[in-house]
Amino acid sequence: MAKAVEFVKINKRFPGVHVLKDISFSVEEGEVHALLGENGAGKxxxxxxxxxxxxxxxxxxxxxxxxxxxxxxxxxxVNGNISKVHQETLVVKDLTVGQNVTLGYEPKKGMFVDFAKMNSDVDAILSDLNCKFSAADLVANLTSGEMQMLAIARALYHHSNIISLDEPTASLTLKETDALFEVIRKLKAQGVTILYVSHHLEEIFQICDRASILRDGEYIETLDIAKTTRDELIHSMVGRNVAAVAGRLKPSPRTEEVVLKVDHLSSGKNFNDVSFELHKGEILGFFGLVGAGRTEVMRTIFGADRKTGGEVYLHGKKLDAAWNTTKALHAGLGLVPEDRKTQGFMALSDNTDNIAISSLEKYMTGLFVDQNKKNKNAAYYFEEMDVHPRRIDYLTKNMSGGNQQKVILGRWMSAETEILIFDEPTKGVDVAAKAEIYRLMEDMVANGKSLIVVSSELPEVMGISDRLIIMSEGKITGELTDKDQYVEDVIMNYAIGGN
Ligand SMILES: Nc1ncnc2c1ncn2[C@@H]1O[C@H](COP(=O)(O)OP(=O)(O)OP(=O)(O)O)[C@@H](O)[C@H]1O
Ligand SMILES: [Mg+2]
Structure with a gap:
């Protein structure tokens, strides 16, 4: 088979770091080739x-x-016929799909843009991709899955024969992921070469032919997926054996004390009649498919969104009508948001400061912030979560995606919040680091904190939570209080709205 891509002795350095070291391997034409490795490996x-x-x-x-x-x-x-589809696709929201796909390369009639041709060309590509939206639609109305398709349409508009997807499914629903895989199979059949990066190993087994593994900036090996097990993949990525599924290691410190009570809470069309309690020392899992309304419930409890009905009680005290995020933080309630790009960290700050920002009082010596204390705190979380590189002085924006996520988690874990809500805490985090994050969560509840973990990853909520609530289409559809009831099919059935 002919080779589509050959990397020969690729080296890349950023000031002070040697990120890629002598990388050589090749990708064959028409294959779906995974690029795997831990956070910061260099993918x-x-x-x-x-x-x-x-x-x-x-x-x-x-x-x-x-x-x-x-x-x-x-x-x-334009000249290489290769395209990369970003996780957060860059689009101009006020333009149409057609304008975004052709941006900068619009078909022209004389001096003017030929909108009729633009729309018919783009519609042809969209229908080939089985998209339900069309060239004339505004991009502002698309879901994240549809944005992803738009990016692929743009690649096809430029006749790309090599397309890279860097963590494309991180924000997609199951249905959207299936649609994406359909498209990938179709492109492969047409001879397009796909490079695929993901931390969801089950996806690798679903659609990839081979996988090249990077570890710490070095090329390790290329594996034939059909002949490789999940454990072998993980071992190759991290260089040691890691349990593939997370579980609790310590007994649960859950008490009978109710620290948070949500009573018939509603918010317009987002969610309706949500009631549950959180106990001191508990890890409460919140499972559902993307779009089930979990994020909205949590934002409302935290005071970032307005409720339209119901009440929330913190330590038995009803929250007042003017509840907001500042008050929540003062009362010891925190929310680690899902979207790290826009709400996660300060772009101009280094890792130490980004970790310290929510707990500044802790580092005061008299009137002054003690830099040494801040450094120590950051170094602790870097060690615990195995952040790469171990540079607390680096700008967070220069860290890899998964390592940025760890910095954000470190910041909230070091804050004095008694009740902490994590929304998709391990999004973009590799298999090995996930286990370390679960250990830190266990430490938090052992120290008297109470946690809610919102997640779309079933093994994660099954492994980590004392109790599990399942939401579908804005409503609670199931609650499992006993680990014996944690059965995958049962949980999925609740998540799709069944009973
Ligand atoms: N602009 C930059 N300046 C300095 N270092 C950088 C820069 N961009 C990336 N790095 C470093 O390069 C290394 C590799 O990062 P990269 O983003 O390629 O990792 P990755 O394998 O994609 O990880 P993830 O799974 O977390 O996305 C990391 O250690 C990162 O900190
Ligand atoms: Mg990355």
């Missing part, structure tokens, strides 16, 4: 080199037998 960096985002590197990139060196991302798309 996104390698893709950025391939796609011209980082024009400065050492080594050679060969596409279909010809050496290339793109000067920017656009050069790669």
């Amino acid at each position: 996104s960096t390698l893709l950025n080199i391939l796609h011209g985002v980082y024009p400065e590197y050492e080594g050679t990139v060969i596409l279909h037998g010809k050496e290339v060196h793109f000067k920017d991302a656009n050069d790669a798309i």
Whole structure:
């Protein structure tokens, strides 16, 4: 088989770090090739080199037998016929789908944009992708799954024969993920080569032919997926044996004391008549499919959204009508948001400051902030969560996606919040680091805190929670109080609204 991509001795350095070390391997034409490794292994960096985002590197990139060196991302798309689909697709919200797909390369009639041709060209691609939206629709109305499809449509508009997807399913519903896989299979059948990055290993077994493993910036091996087990993949990624499924290691410190009571809470169309209690020392799991309304419930409890009915009680005290996030934090209630790009960390701050920002009182010596205390605190979480690189002085924005997530978790874990709600805490986090995050959660409840963990990952909520609530379409559809009731099919049935 002919080779679509060959990496030859690729090296990449950022000031002070050698991120990719002599990477050499190749990807065959028409295969779906996974790129796997722990957070910070170098997956996104390698893709950025391939796609011209980082024009400065050492080594050679060969596409279909010809050496290339793109000067920017656009050069790669237009002259190399290769495209990368970002996790957070960059779109111009006020434009139509057609305008976004063709942006900068609109079909012209004389000096003017030929909108009729634009729409018919783009509609042809969209129908080929089985999309339900059309070129004339506004992008502002699309779901994250549809945005992803828009990005793929853009790649096809530019006749890309190599398409990279960097954690494409992180915000997709199961249905959208299935639709994406359908499209990937179709593209593969047409001879398009796909590079695929994901921390969801089950996806790798569903759609990938081979997988190349990176560890700490080094190439380890390329495996044939059909001949590899899940444990072998994990072992190759982390270099040691790691339990694939998380569980509790310590006995639960759950007490009978109710710290949070939610009573018939509603918020317009988002969710309706939600009631539950959280006990001191408990880890309460909240499972549901993407879009079930869990995030909205949590935001309302935290005071980030308005309720339209019902009440919330904190330590038996009813929250007043003017409840807001500032009051929540003062009262010891915190929410770790799902969307780290927009709500997660300060772009201009280093890791130490980003971890310290929610607990500044802790580091005061007299009137002054004690830098040493801040550093110690950050170093503790870096060690516990195995953050790479171990550089508390780095700007958080220069960390890899999964490591940024760990910095955000560290910040909330070091805050003095008694009740903490985690919304999709391990999104983008690799298998090994997940287990370490669960250990920290166990430490938190052992210290008298109470946690709610919202997650779309079934093994995660099954493994970590004392009790499990399941939501579907804005309503609580199930509650499991006993670990013996934790049966995958039962939980999924509640999640799709059944009973
Ligand atoms: N602009 C930058 N400046 C300095 N270091 C950087 C920069 N971009 C990336 N790095 C470092 O390069 C290493 C590899 O990062 P990369 O984003 O490629 O990892 P990844 O394998 O994609 O991880 P994840 O699974 O968390 O997304 C990390 O240690 C990261 O901190
Ligand atoms: Mg990455």
